[in-house]
Amino acid sequence: MTAGGTRTGGQEPDNGTALFARPVKPRSIKVHEAAVNATRDLLAEGGLPAATIDAIAARSGVSKATLYKHWPSRTAVAAEAFGRDMADAVPASDTGTTAGDLAEQVLLVSRFYASPEGTVFSQLLAATVTDEGGAAYFRAWFLAGRRKAIAAIWQRGTERGDVRPGVDADTAIDLLFGPLIYRLLTGHLPLTDEAATAVADAALHGLLTTTPKD
Amino acid sequence: MTAGGTRTGGQEPDNGTALFARPVKPRSIKVHEAAVNATRDLLAEGGLPAATIDAIAARSGVSKATLYKHWPSRTAVAAEAFGRDMADAVPASDTGTTAGDLAEQVLLVSRFYASPEGTVFSQLLAATVTDEGGAAYFRAWFLAGRRKAIAAIWQRGTERGDVRPGVDADTAIDLLFGPLIYRLLTGHLPLTDEAATAVADAALHGLLTTTPKD
Amino acid sequence: MTAGGTRTGGQEPDNGTALFARPVKPRSIKVHEAAVNATRDLLAEGGLPAATIDAIAARSGVSKATLYKHWPSRTAVAAEAFGRDMADAVPASDTGTTAGDLAEQVLLVSRFYASPEGTVFSQLLAATVTDEGGAAYFRAWFLAGRRKAIAAIWQRGTERGDVRPGVDADTAIDLLFGPLIYRLLTGHLPLTDEAATAVADAALHGLLTTTPKD
Amino acid sequence: MTAGGTRTGGQEPDNGTALFARPVKPRSIKVHEAAVNATRDLLAEGGLPAATIDAIAARSGVSKATLYKHWPSRTAVAAEAFGRDMADAVPASDTGTTAGDLAEQVLLVSRFYASPEGTVFSQLLAATVTDEGGAAYFRAWFLAGRRKAIAAIWQRGTERGDVRPGVDADTAIDLLFGPLIYRLLTGHLPLTDEAATAVADAALHGLLTTTPKD
DNA sequence: GGATAATCGAGACGGTACGTCCAGTCTTTGG
DNA sequence: CCAAAGACTGGACGTACCGTCTCGATTATCC
Numbered sequence: 001m002t003a004g005g006t007r008t009g010g011q012e013p014d015n016g017t018a019l020f021a022r023p024v025k026p027r028s029i030k031v032h033e034a035a036v037n038a039t040r041d042l043l044a045e046g047g048l049p050a051a052t053i054d055a056i057a058a059r060s061g062v063s064k065a066t067l068y069k070h071w072p073s074r075t076a077v078a079a080e081a082f083g084r085d086m087a088d089a090v091p092a093s094d095t096g097t098t099a100g101d102l103a104e105q106v107l108l109v110s111r112f113y114a115s116p117e118g119t120v121f122s123q124l125l126a127a128t129v130t131d132e133g134g135a136a137y138f139r140a141w142f143l144a145g146r147r148k149a150i151a152a153i154w155q156r157g158t159e160r161g162d163v164r165p166g167v168d169a170d171t172a173i174d175l176l177f178g179p180l181i182y183r184l185l186t187g188h189l190p191l192t193d194e195a196a197t198a199v200a201d202a203a204l205h206g207l208l209t210t211t212p213k214d
Numbered sequence: 215m216t217a218g219g220t221r222t223g224g225q226e227p228d229n230g231t232a233l234f235a236r237p238v239k240p241r242s243i244k245v246h247e248a249a250v251n252a253t254r255d256l257l258a259e260g261g262l263p264a265a266t267i268d269a270i271a272a273r274s275g276v277s278k279a280t281l282y283k284h285w286p287s288r289t290a291v292a293a294e295a296f297g298r299d300m301a302d303a304v305p306a307s308d309t310g311t312t313a314g315d316l317a318e319q320v321l322l323v324s325r326f327y328a329s330p331e332g333t334v335f336s337q338l339l340a341a342t343v344t345d346e347g348g349a350a351y352f353r354a355w356f357l358a359g360r361r362k363a364i365a366a367i368w369q370r371g372t373e374r375g376d377v378r379p380g381v382d383a384d385t386a387i388d389l390l391f392g393p394l395i396y397r398l399l400t401g402h403l404p405l406t407d408e409a410a411t412a413v414a415d416a417a418l419h420g421l422l423t424t425t426p427k428d
Numbered sequence: 429m430t431a432g433g434t435r436t437g438g439q440e441p442d443n444g445t446a447l448f449a450r451p452v453k454p455r456s457i458k459v460h461e462a463a464v465n466a467t468r469d470l471l472a473e474g475g476l477p478a479a480t481i482d483a484i485a486a487r488s489g490v491s492k493a494t495l496y497k498h499w500p501s502r503t504a505v506a507a508e509a510f511g512r513d514m515a516d517a518v519p520a521s522d523t524g525t526t527a528g529d530l531a532e533q534v535l536l537v538s539r540f541y542a543s544p545e546g547t548v549f550s551q552l553l554a555a556t557v558t559d560e561g562g563a564a565y566f567r568a569w570f571l572a573g574r575r576k577a578i579a580a581i582w583q584r585g586t587e588r589g590d591v592r593p594g595v596d597a598d599t600a601i602d603l604l605f606g607p608l609i610y611r612l613l614t615g616h617l618p619l620t621d622e623a624a625t626a627v628a629d630a631a632l633h634g635l636l637t638t639t640p641k642d
Numbered sequence: 643m644t645a646g647g648t649r650t651g652g653q654e655p656d657n658g659t660a661l662f663a664r665p666v667k668p669r670s671i672k673v674h675e676a677a678v679n680a681t682r683d684l685l686a687e688g689g690l691p692a693a694t695i696d697a698i699a700a701r702s703g704v705s706k707a708t709l710y711k712h713w714p715s716r717t718a719v720a721a722e723a724f725g726r727d728m729a730d731a732v733p734a735s736d737t738g739t740t741a742g743d744l745a746e747q748v749l750l751v752s753r754f755y756a757s758p759e760g761t762v763f764s765q766l767l768a769a770t771v772t773d774e775g776g777a778a779y780f781r782a783w784f785l786a787g788r789r790k791a792i793a794a795i796w797q798r799g800t801e802r803g804d805v806r807p808g809v810d811a812d813t814a815i816d817l818l819f820g821p822l823i824y825r826l827l828t829g830h831l832p833l834t835d836e837a838a839t840a841v842a843d844a845a846l847h848g849l850l851t852t853t854p855k856d
Numbered sequence: 857g858g859a860t861a862a863t864c865g866a867g868a869c870g871g872t873a874c875g876t877c878c879a880g881t882c883t884t885t886g887g
Numbered sequence: 888c889c890a891a892a893g894a895c896t897g898g899a900c901g902t903a904c905c906g907t908c909t910c911g912a913t914t915a916t917c918c
Contacts, residue, residue, distance in 0.1 A: 699896095
């Protein structure tokens with residue numbers, strides 16, 4: 001068991017594998033939910049900096065000690081809270097073509113990153129760097145779902161023969177969305193629709209004039 | 215003036231624009247250097263968490279107040295200290311071909327990210343998310359130099375006609391290195407040579423079978 | 429009913445009056461004993477600080493809720509556990525003279541206070557200051573027995589005509605042992621045999637040169 | 643250096659020896675005073691339990707970190723705060739006779755112990771049992787002063803030839819005041835004027851009918 | 857002998873305080 | 888006049904323990 005060893009209560013993260021522990025003794029789902037909801041509100045209001053453990057405890061009525069029994073760190077709580085609704089934040093695409101689907105996803109994700117939620121996302125991502133416990137939750141509650149959605153498109157593309165053989169889904173996903181994360185984090189350039197489109201186009205068709213020899 | 219309004223002392227960051235203020239009164243270069251050197255050592259020993267303001271002050275003999283006259287935040291000091299030597303950390307490439315140069319750069323950067331310095335890099339990047347002052351330093355002392363180096367390769371490629379027209383350098387750079395940053399930060403997959411090669415290949419030749427129509 | 433209103437199970441404290449309530453419904457003696465024994469061990473190992481409610485519960489297998497049905501507070505459990513064997517810790521004296529008996533008791537008690545058990549005693553005494561419920565148990569299980577033993581000597585002395593008329597047992601006991609407690613608690617001076625002897629002598633014969641006129 | 647290694651600011655404790663460190667760099671007296679005053683108020687209002695570190699910090703405006711630089715523990719702050727005015731709480735006695743002076747002191751101290759301040763005193767005394775750092779402050783700021791005052795009376799008595807030779811001041815003090823502390827802490831009997839008088843009388847003239855043979 | 861009721865183990869929970877850590881500001885002192 | 892030294896506030900951290908409470912799973916008497 002990777003992320004925590006504690007129950008999660010209620011809905012499970014989109015993590016394919018049975019990442020989170022089974023409830024041996026049902027720890028109050030109410031408590032878990034209260035904490036998550038309070039955290040979500042705090043994130044919406046003031047981003048990750050506002051979601052301190054004390055604030056979460058105060059707003060949710062869940063004591064700090066209990067929070068630490070449910071999650072390994074405040075980042076983990078925030079990751080779960082933030083990841084809950086994000087499944088729907090970026091809807092799936094079905095434009096009829098693989099290229100279209102992927103390009104649209106890049107555009108939608110870019111817009112998401114450019115939105116206030118994107119700020120929270122970057123704060124969360126940053127927080128996981130020095131918090132391995134939180135990182136597991138972040139991957140489980142956020143990344144995994146998103147990557148799975150894209151992997152599905154990629155799989156469809158493979159079956160259709162649209163995608164280059166030899167390129168696996170992970171590489172494709174990294175290539176399409178890594179650039180957005182790069183911009184989001186360093187802020188060296190803005191996350192505009194044009195930039196997103198350009199990135200998607202470049203990723204799909206390559207940077208060079210030469211055709212791959214394979 | 216964005217990053218600080220303070221002198222930087224000694225060597226200038228590779229930031230193209232006149233980002234940093236002119237030394238109106240020469241504030242001790244010795245002090246500046248001492249702080250940077252101490253910080254570099256601390257980063258090497260314990261990463262960004264070790265480079266607290268108190269630690270920097272103690273080790274360098276520079277008082278905290280003085281540090282804040284030279285830099286807007288601790289992240290800024292660390293960014294400068296870390297960026298100093300990083301210019302040489304990834305040597306330029308000249309394989310004879312644009313594709314080769316770019317692929318090699320991706321590989322080298324991937325290895326750098328996978329190294330202990332890569333950890334510091336990610337910590338620094340994470341820190342800039344909630345520290346705009348530090349972010350400016352980070353971009354100036356680290357990113358700008360790297361991007362400039364790749365831009366030069368790209369420019370050469372453009373002149374040689376190796377690269378697809380309509381793709382600007384920024385897009386290309388983001389596409390090539392964004393995926394590495396993505397992996398570095400989320401840790402969803404390891405930063406192996408194979409992954410780097412795969413990313414570079416995919417970026418250069420595109421994800422799809424179809425040829426761009428433009 | 430002062431100390432708890434709960435049954436005590438097993439052996440009764442040396443409290444003269446019917447201090448502790450009658451069992452309306454028999455509460456397991458086994459449970460009571462288990463808790464007391466576990467607590468005694470914990471006290472021996474780490475003093476009162478080690479005898480937390482959780483530790484007692486864990487070691488004895490008695491749940492916290494049950495502990496609180498048997499005792500009003502953790503101090504009360506500890507007081508009973510500690511008082512159990514302490515009856516024998518300081519044997520009675522019979523030197524043949526009242527002065528000898530009292531002096532010997534002072535010496536023995538001083539040694540007891542100076543021993544590791546003395547530390548626990550002082551911790552317990554300290555704990556009762558902010559725990560009235562525990563205080564009742566402390567008096568019942570510890571003090572009462574000790575005072576009764578001395579009172580017996582005093583009574584014998586009265587009958588023999590050894591002791592000054594008008595001095596009641598309580599005053600005598602306080603005078604003889606108060607100084608030891610004073611030292612034990614404040615630690616301003618060590619609890620040596622010499623000090624104990626000096627105290628006993630001074631108490632028995634008075635501080636002044638003048639003879640009481642009564 | 644025993645108690646803290648930190649400066650105390652303002653007035654010095656009555657501790658004879660140079661117990662407290664010399665200020666290498668003057669730490670703000672204002673801060674020290676503010677903390678002490680706030681603590682005194684809190685003690686008066688709610689006793690030691692009310693004088694939590696957070697409460698002291700909040701009321702005094704001195705941050706917790708600073709408090710811990712000035713004192714080793716909350717008990718230490720409270721001891722100093724409480725001890726400040728206690729010098730005057732029990733005035734010196736001068737009845738003309740040694741016996742009178744001592745008896746009066748016992749009575750006054752008994753009344754002090756029986757007062758609300760006495761409760762605080764006992765809480766403080768209890769707290770020092772598990773807080774050696776605080777104990778040093780308690781001895782320095784409270785006990786030392788009181789003992790010194792009695793020792794002066796004793797010295798006078800020695801010079802007058804009123805007191806039994808061979809009884810040192812420490813023994814005398816312990817004998818006179820230990821009984822009061824005993825009662826204060828265990829509460830086995832109330833601290834009445836009669837009891838105090840009886841104790842003083844017994845201490846001064848001895849418990850036995852026999853005259854000391856020395 | 858089964859119903860009724862309490863006891864009990866297990867341990868989650870809220871609450872309160874703790875003592876620590878670090879950032880960034882402000883003050884004092886010395887050269 | 889500037890810089891070193893470092894005191895100071897503020898705020899969050901994660902921990903510890905208390906005493907209460909809610910579960911079911913035993914008992915154990917009483918009808």
